[in-house]
Amino acid sequence: MTELQTIHEDPHLLVLDKPAGLLCVPGRGEDKQDCLSARAQRRWPDALVVHRLDMATSGLVLMARSPGMQRALGDAFAARQVHKRYEAIVDGLLPAGDDWSLIDAPLIADWPRRPLQKIDPSGKPSQTRWRVARALPERHASHLWLEPLTGRSHQLRVHLLSIGHPILGDALYGSEEVRQRAPRLLLHATALEFRHPADGRLLRLESPPPFA
Secondary structure (H helix, E strand, C coil), X not given: CCCCEEEEECCCEEEEEECCCCECCCCCCHHHCCEHHHHHHHHCCCCEECCCCCCCCEEEEEEECCHHHHHHHHHHHHCCCCEXXXXXXXXXXXXXXXXXXXXXXXXXXXXXXXXXXXXXXXXXXXXXXXXXXXXXXXXXXXXXXXXXXXXXXXXXXXXXXXXXCCECCCCCCCCHHHHHCCCCCCEEEEEEEEECCCCCCEEEEECCCCCC
């Protein structure tokens, strides 16, 4: 069991760096009880889940240390007052530039293929901003910055697939060739920025991606 990486700790909240392959909360079955929240609660018994990352995604996870703080942080997420940034390496070459592009595509559960999601006009509104950080021509890939404006399940993975650039290593949405090009999903939550509910100070926490 790897040691938890703590990015920020205070009496009110925690920010942890979740490794890829670790659940955020327990799943069904005895083999799915090891998770970020269980590990955190062994060290901080008051730790409470505020939001989640996919099991395959690594990066920053925010946890509260009281029910009141959990509500306050949950409200901040719901009101889009928590700025989130991710980095990903995707299939295909995209032109670098200073402008951000927007994917605006509603998402809904793909019930026959659960837990997969799909784009559907009757789904929940879902928006993702993206920008090329650098081209990787030798890998026929692009390193992207991603900013989800909404927080739907698998949003970044489905949105990038929808524009023809799936994330490398994506075992759920990538083709066999895309899956084989990386040992894990190349998606990392790199930054969180928000006002601390206890004192109003601006917190910006960062974690560089563990892949290049």
